[in-house]
Amino acid sequence: MHEVSIMEQTLEIALNHAKQQGATQIHRIKMKVGTLSGVIPEALEFAFDVVTKGTIAETARFEIESIPVRCYCHHCNVEFQPDDFIDECPHCHQYSLDIRQGKELELTSLEVS
Known part of the structure; x- marks a missing residue:
């Protein structure tokens, strides 16, 4: 399940941005996931719950915007x-x-305080 490593990297980016802003809490993380990205949204949500444990994002809301294919x-x-x-x-x-x-x-977005 490569979604765990994807979420670990995403969380690292979010934590770095939060730290730069002097934030102590991440309230919301939003991602865009294309239907051809090779990522299963449900697996990404599961990975989010796993990798955020014990971090300032543990209670954050995780939102996925699904992007359809356009040719x-x-x-x-x-x-x-x-x-x-x-x-x-x-x-x-x-x-x-x-x-x-x-x-x-x-x-795509991060809500911190």
Whole structure:
């Protein structure tokens, strides 16, 4: 489960930012997780509960914003959300290799005091 190591790294970033701000408590951590990121949100939530024990983030709320896949068709000059893992343009039925979103995995906000 690589989600534990991902969460350990995310928590380290959050703790460093909190320390820089002179904070003693982390109240909320929010992440964007793309559906093609290779991360299972439920496993990430479990990992959060495990790695925050004994830290200033132990009682923090953890929020995940799920980012759907968006592709771009160079033939039609249109962005689209594929119906499946096959990135076929719904207009011209050409396959797109231009994935514009859905691979995100990032810490987006942190609430501290």
